[in-house]
Amino acid sequence: MSLDVASVRFGYRRTPVLEGVDLRVAEGGFCALLGPNGSGKSTLTKIIARVLTPAAGSVSFHGRDLLAAPRREHARVVAYVPQSGPAPFEQTVREAVLLGRTPHIGLRPTRRDRDIVAAAIDRLGLGALGDRPMSQLSGGQAQRVLIARALAQEPRVLLLDEPTSALDLRYQIETLQIVRSVTREEGVTALIAIHDLNHAAHFCDQAVLLDGGRVVADGPPAEAFDAAVLSRVYGLDVRVTRGEQGVEVRPSALEAA
Numbered sequence: 001m002s003l004d005v006a007s008v009r010f011g012y013r014r015t016p017v018l019e020g021v022d023l024r025v026a027e028g029g030f031c032a033l034l035g036p037n038g039s040g041k042s043t044l045t046k047i048i049a050r051v052l053t054p055a056a057g058s059v060s061f062h063g064r065d066l067l068a069a070p071r072r073e074h075a076r077v078v079a080y081v082p083q084s085g086p087a088p089f090e091q092t093v094r095e096a097v098l099l100g101r102t103p104h105i106g107l108r109p110t111r112r113d114r115d116i117v118a119a120a121i122d123r124l125g126l127g128a129l130g131d132r133p134m135s136q137l138s139g140g141q142a143q144r145v146l147i148a149r150a151l152a153q154e155p156r157v158l159l160l161d162e163p164t165s166a167l168d169l170r171y172q173i174e175t176l177q178i179v180r181s182v183t184r185e186e187g188v189t190a191l192i193a194i195h196d197l198n199h200a201a202h203f204c205d206q207a208v209l210l211d212g213g214r215v216v217a218d219g220p221p222a223e224a225f226d227a228a229v230l231s232r233v234y235g236l237d238v239r240v241t242r243g244e245q246g247v248e249v250r251p252s253a254l255e256a257a
């Protein structure tokens with residue numbers, strides 16, 4: 001029972017970006033997708049979300065081919081939080097989150113759909129903003145609406161592309177806690193593109209490191225984080241320490257300062 005990405009290749013025009021990516025996330029796992037700018041993290045999440053079509057390879061969940069499934073079926077399994085989304089001027093927060101119910105709704109939303117939307121809005125701390133037009137939100141509030149929309153979709157697989165990039169420290173931590181509880185308590189499988197290696201180590205149970213469109217490390221963060229590999233991939237000398245608090249990565253330059 002897992003999300004399986006096998007031999008995925010992709011290029012924009014003639015430039016190869018992903019060169020045979022394999023990864024497996026166990027059901028209920030929380031996997032960090034790491035790597036420097038341009039390493040292919042967004043591209044890979046977009047392929048699983050079916051925003052992009054790979055040149056080769058497969059994506060399956062519980063052995064079911066997600067790339068060949070009808071769109072509505074795919075949307076019942078996979079929810080995708082992009083780095084940012086369009087904010088139609090007239091749409092309120094509640095209407096934007098209700099869009100997450102689209103794959104489940106018949107002709108019109110039921111009471112249950114509205115309850116799920118209200119719960120997702122509350123969970124992301126947006127309770128006071130339900131009637132606010134999307135155009136009047138801060139960047140971080142809008143990012144939290146996208147996450148609430150994905151939760152309202154009740155997916156089995158949750159893909160998040162740098163969902164904490166616009167969030168202040170409190171909401172970064174709260175969002176990662178929410179995603180972790182969704183994986184642990186509801187068995188949702190989550191894949192998150194994220195830059196903060198220490199947040200990844202703390203919250204995720206698997207870390208996949210991409211470099212130039214290839215997987216160069218994959219495993220529990222404490223095992224996958226190797227100082228020599230990270231230093232080479234990021235082009236910056238780092239130290240990895242392992243203690244009671246778990247694994248921690250620090251640029252060597254900061255230690256010398």
Ligand SMILES: Nc1ncnc2c1ncn2[C@@H]1O[C@H](COP(=O)(O)OP(=O)(O)OP(=O)(O)O)[C@@H](O)[C@H]1O
Pocket residue numbers: 012017035036037038039040041042043044193
């Ligand atoms: N629409 C596009 N057309 C052409 N090239 C693209 C396009 N989108 C991304 N690329 C290129 O593909 C490569 C991978 O980009 P991608 O956005 O997947 O990286 P990333 O790891 O998510 O980076 P970041 O950490 O900066 O978000 C980069 O070299 C990028 O310049």
